[in-house]
Amino acid sequence: MTNFIHLHTHSHYSLLDGLSKIDDMVKLAKELEMPAIGITDHGAMYGVIDFYTACVKNGIKPVIGVEVYIANRSRLQKEPHIDNKRYHLTLLAKDNAGYQNLIKLTTAAHLEGYYYKPRIDKELLRARSEGLIALSGCPAGELGRAIKSGNMEKAEAVIREYQEIFGPENYYLEIMHHPDVEFFQEWRSALIELSRKLNIPLVATQDSHYLRPDDAVAHKTLVAISTNTDIGDTAIFSGKGEYHFISTEEALERFKDIPEAVENTAKIAERCNVNLTLGKFIFPDFALEPGKTADQMLDELTLNGARGRGLDQDPEVEKRRQYELEVIKNKNYSPYFLVVADLLRFARESKIYTTVRGSGAGSLVAYLSGITNVNPIEFQLPFERFLNPFRPSAPDFDMDFADNRRQEVIEYAKRKYGADKVAQIGTFGTMMARGAVRDVARATGKPYETGDRIAKLIPMGSQGFPMSIDRAMELEPELKNIYERDSEARQILDIAKKLEGTVRHVSVHAAGVVIAPKPLVEYVPTQFDPKSETNIITQYDMYTVGEDGIGLTKLDFLGIRNLAILENAVHLVKQHRNTDIDIEKIPFDDKKTFAMLAKGETEGLFQLNGEGMTKHLKELKPTTIHDINAMVALYRPGPINNISEYIARKQGRSPIKYFHPKAENFLAKSYGILVYQDDLLFTAMELAGYNWETVDKFRKAVGKKIPVEMAKQHKIFVEGCQTHSGMSEKQAEQVWNLFEPFQGYGFNKAHAACYGRVAYQTAHMKANYSTEYMCAVLTAEAGDTEKIAEIITECQRMGIPVLPPDINSSFKDFTVIKNQQSADQIRFGLLTIKNLGEGVADAVIAERNTVGPYKNLEDFIFRSQSKILNKKSLEALIKCGALDAFGERNMLLFNLENILTCVRDKEKEINSGQTNLFGDAGPALPPLHLVPTNPVQIWEKLMWEKELLGLFVSDHPLNSYQQELKLQNVVQIKDAVSRNGSSVKIGGIITKTQKIITKTGRPMIFSWVEDLTSKIEVVVFPNVLEKNPEAWKENSIIVARGKINDRDGALKLLCDDVKTLASMA
The missing domain is CATH 2.40.50.140 (Nucleic acid-binding proteins)
Known part of the structure; x- marks a missing residue:
């Protein structure tokens, strides 16, 4: 029997239009015994690698394509009411050259031709037609529009042009069967006539947007969500037509008058043979020194690093250095280490505060090359958890930078490797259970309260384990009850179940950056960040762009606020105390720091704040950095239950005991308590005979809570403990039960050491340089009034006054004010004032720096410009207290028009040439005469502060x-x-x-x-x-x-x- 092959399908990567999830679509194709399947999402290639992988896994040939938008004129022309007109065209890749051209066309559509939609033009098609098959498209194609207009001469000209572009053998007339949709019948008849007249083959497509007929309502709801309407108003496909994933039998019935159109689907699929190489690592082209290999350069870098850290005479260090270098060399990873080391060298030389988190801190090579500042030997961090001879995955350093300077590192990478070879990685936001319920309720015309009431019955998920509606039904009896007894709720939940997990939007990954040895367009389609017209991102996400996909080097550049706080605090200490601090060389045994933590004074600290953590720190009374690391690791769902026993053993209230004598080898510093994920790995290796190859499978099973793998590893572990360590089955089971809290939540030891280090650094700065540190925290939290209020409360507890803005002493951000007679103070910055723009703040500060402080109100007005100091900004300065030195707030506000008149008069005088901008020529304006009025009531004054600063400042x-x-x-x-x-x-x-x-x-x-x-x-x-x-x-x-x-x-x-x-x- 003839096979029908779907060559025009839309997955959920046709954002808020396609409903079909790729795995489900491929599985359905397999179920229907289709040997191949195509993907043609709208204007983008987001799902191509997932699609390719799913097809290969299921023994189905992947046909890669895109439904592109053809510009009415040039892709570069973007004139309203003219260039918003565009045509659809279905393109399929015959081979790898065609796949490469799809990447280039899609990229150009987004970077050059985007106007409402990503558009290409015929100029690009002519340049990038190699390896492509073109189908004429749906009725919204150029041919379809010509037919609808009744201009058959134009229709034939369109056909000839596309035949000329792609070659006659690579152009097909695409025909569908949707008889209920307006104009389809006429369009279909015209296509058949054109095919016979011009001898051009027809090909049948379905334009599938969802999988099964009963998904039609869910799809209509999805479109209503996209267009912000409800399904009663949505006229998608004129409300008619079936766009599900039809079987071969259905296709033969629909196209029984033109069976050759079905036969041609299989012929086209036979011609499409894209073969992608996935999982092969592609490193950036790092510039090597003449005559040296990457291995030699890394060897030299680490040797110099050992000398610089005073470790070059330590035999243990040298032995481990050589061992790690050998593993790295054998896996050809030296270029990657050099790239990362260079990026972090730039950051540190630029005084950008940085750290590395994750298992990479277990590498001595990383420590000696300057990638990390955590000595893995000192903290007993295993290299093999990061990289070992058996582990197939590539090394992955997660780099953190001060969030206000992260972009500088990305720009450095662009300068070094080429802007066309560096991009941030795209990511996809999906419809989660609660959001899907609310969206469906709105799109189906229900009141907001209805969707909100149902959504709130769905429990929150946890990191890495999102909540689904089906799982919520099992966990929440009330949700199940409302589903069973309330038909309205049942309808909403049934549709939401079909929508949850559907891709909703594309955005920028918080950390991911990719660097390629050649222009990125050789590997991956790119586009602009939807929120920026300059920032380029990949269309493939972090999984498909990296080692699991096309293999490019993926780097994590995460912006961390607390690093910016540390950087600013150190700067403020230098500015106000003339004291230089090297944050990487502060002592880790500072008694003042640990005393502060023991008292629970944790507000504003990294990883150590919050009610629960503070409570445990007060009980623990930490005395070493190891205590800090342990608390960072333990204070997580699951392991948190071990905190009480950890504290009791540290303080001698509970005896230190080990579940097996061998455990003392790796649990001595944690008093016999399982704290880190590494503790589980060493337990498995020491007690059950695992090695670094097999324990990686054990780690993944425990870490990801995979039931089938967990059962398998449970059996291996228990049997291994019996044969390897002579334990009884009962003893082995007791140890296994200790692993339960770590399922999905364990911190690896290296990660805890890195975060513990930063946590301690923030605590050290707060304990020893309180005013500067708290000022830096306030600056970092500016904009979050709730957080600012909490920090100000902490400042008050610490005896640090926080003052309202002042026109003579405020800068843009919060500022430390030195006070010789009493405690130093912190002053609000001008940028914290609502309705006061950055331009006003800059002008006020620049004038003050140039000429000096403003002496009085007349002086301030005399030196201000009306185009900068308008009514809105002047009112804001008065109400928040920034002009308190010049008069009572209500009096100034009562005389606002009088003051503004003086500003305008001064501006006229400047413009007439009688004086210059700074008032150092010509006569001054006469003194202001302010009309007296009653002072503002305290409550109204406080409300003004709340309005403009977000909180009460002078009082509460x-x-x-x-x-x-x-x-x-x-x-x-x-x-x-x-x-x-x-x-x-x-x-x-x-x-x-x-x-x-x-x-x-x-x-x-x-x-x-x-x-x-x-x-x-x-x-x-x-x-x-x-x-x-x-x-x-x-x-x-x-x-x-x-x-x-x-x-x-x-x-x-x-x-x-x-x-x-x-x-x-």
Whole structure:
């Protein structure tokens, strides 16, 4: 029987249009006994490698293609109402040359021709036609449009042009069968007539957008989500047509009048033979010194590094250096180490703070070459966890940089290797369970509250283990119950299940950067970051662009805020104390640092802050960097249960014991407690006889919680313990049970050592250079008013005053103000003021630096420009307190128009040539005469600060109510959140409210209440709201009683009573 081959299919990489997931599509093709299948997503090649791999795995020939958009004129022309017109064309790669041309065409479409859609033109097609087969396209193709217009002469001209471009043997008339869709019948008849008249072969396609007929509603919903409409308004395909993945039998029935069109699908598939080489590592072209190999250069680099670190006479270091170099050499990885070492050399020479995380810190070669600053011998970090003779995967250094300077390292890579050889890696956002439910509810015309109510019943997933709707049904009885009894909820959930996991958008990976030895377009299609017209990203994601796919060198350049904080803090110390600090050489036995941690003063620290971690640190009273590393590793779901015993053993309250005598060899520093993922690996090797080859499979099974692999490894481990260590089955099972908490959550030891190091560095700076460090933290957190409030509270506890902005002492960011008589202070920066642009801040500071401080209001006005200092910015300066030195806020605000008039008069004087910009020629303006008025009330003053700075600075409204709150027996919010399930009473100010209408038509409110310690969401149900609706206005000070609840994964107070103390509304 003739096989029908799908040559025009859209996977879910046809963003928010295709619904078919690649694995499902390929499996269905196999189920239907199709020997080949094509992929032709809209204008991009996002899913090509996944598709190719899935086809090969399932014994199906992959036919790689793209449905491209042809510009109406040139791809470079982008004139409104003219160039938004475009045509569809289906292109398929015959061979590797065709695949390469698809990459180049797709890249050009995005980088050169993008205008509403990624477009190419016929000029490009002529240049890149080799190895391609063209199908004339759907009715939206150029041929289809000519037919629809009734211009058959134009239709024939279109055909001849494409035959000339691709060659007559490589051009087919694409025909479909969707009789319910407007114009299809006429289009189909015309194609058959043209085929017979011009002797051009027809080829049948389905233009599949989903897999099964019952997916049609889900697909329509997906399109409604894309177009921000609901399915009642969506006219996709005129609401008609079937676009599922048809079988050969269906195709033969649909095209029974033209069976040759079905036969031609198989003939085309036979002609398409793309063979990709995947999994072969491709390193950047690193410039070697004349006459030297990469191996020799790495040997020299590490030898010099050993001398520089004073380790060149240590026989243990030399032995391990030689061993690691041999493994690296045999695997041809020396170029990779040189590339990474060079990038980090640039960063450090540029004083960009950096660290490396992950198992790479277990490499002595990395330490000696300057890649890491963690000595793996000192911390007993195994090289083999990173790289060993048996491990097939390539080494992968994860590099962290100060987030405000990360781009500098990327730009360096572009300069060194060529801008066309470096790009950030694209990534795909998918529809997750909760989001899919909300989207489906909206797209099917349901009220927001309906989707939100169902979505909130879905438990939150965890990192690496996203929650699915099916799994949520198993975990949450109420969700299952609502599914079974509520038809509306069932419809939403059924559609959402089909949509979850579907690609929603493309964006930039947070860290991934790829470097190639030749222009990237030789390997991977690229495009612009959707949020930038200059930043280029790959269309293949981190998995398909790297070792699992085409093999390019993938590097992680992650921006870390805490490194920027350290860098800024060190700079501030130099600026204000004239003290140089080398953060990599600070002592790791500083008593002041450990004393601070033992007291739980962790706000603003890396990895060590937060209520739970702080509690454990206070109990632990750490004394060494090893304690810090252990806490970083243990404070994770699962291993967290070992913290109490770790603390007890460290403090001598519990005896140090080992589950087997051999365990002391690798668990001595952790008091016999399993802390790191490496501890599990050494347990398996020492007790069960694994080696570095087999233990890698054990690691993956435990780390990824793969049930089948776990069962297999469980059996191997238990039997191995019996034969290798003489343990009983019961003893082996007891040890295996110790691994359970680490499934999916274990930190490797090298990673903990790297993060522990940075955590300690932040603690050291806070303990020894408090004002500078906290100033750096405030600058880094600018924009997050909630976090700023927490940091200011910590500053107040530490005795560091935080002052409002001041026109004479504020700079752009938070600033340390030296004070000879009392403690140093921190001053708000000008950029923290809402409605004050960067241009105003720059002008104010530049003028102040050039001429000197502003002496009074007249001087400030005299030296300002109206085009910079407008009404909005001047009002912001007054209200936030930046001009307090020149007069009371309300008086200045009352005289605002008078002040602005003076600014404009001064501007006219400058323009007339009577004076210059800085007022050093010509007469000064007469003194300002301000009309007196009453001072601003304290509450209004505080509200101005909240409006413009995001928080109360000079005071807090609650300070006036502390005694009354105390009499009400309220619990501080920071303490209340630890009482899940308990009834508590809190007092605070309402900062935000959201009213909704329930299904029964009654209003309820979600409100945010904050006190001096924290904030919490308060849920006010209709019966409570109706008793006292006036209490729930923003800025009201209330006392609320209710039960703490975390059903949705976020703590809330379910309010049952409220009392109003005051209202600032």
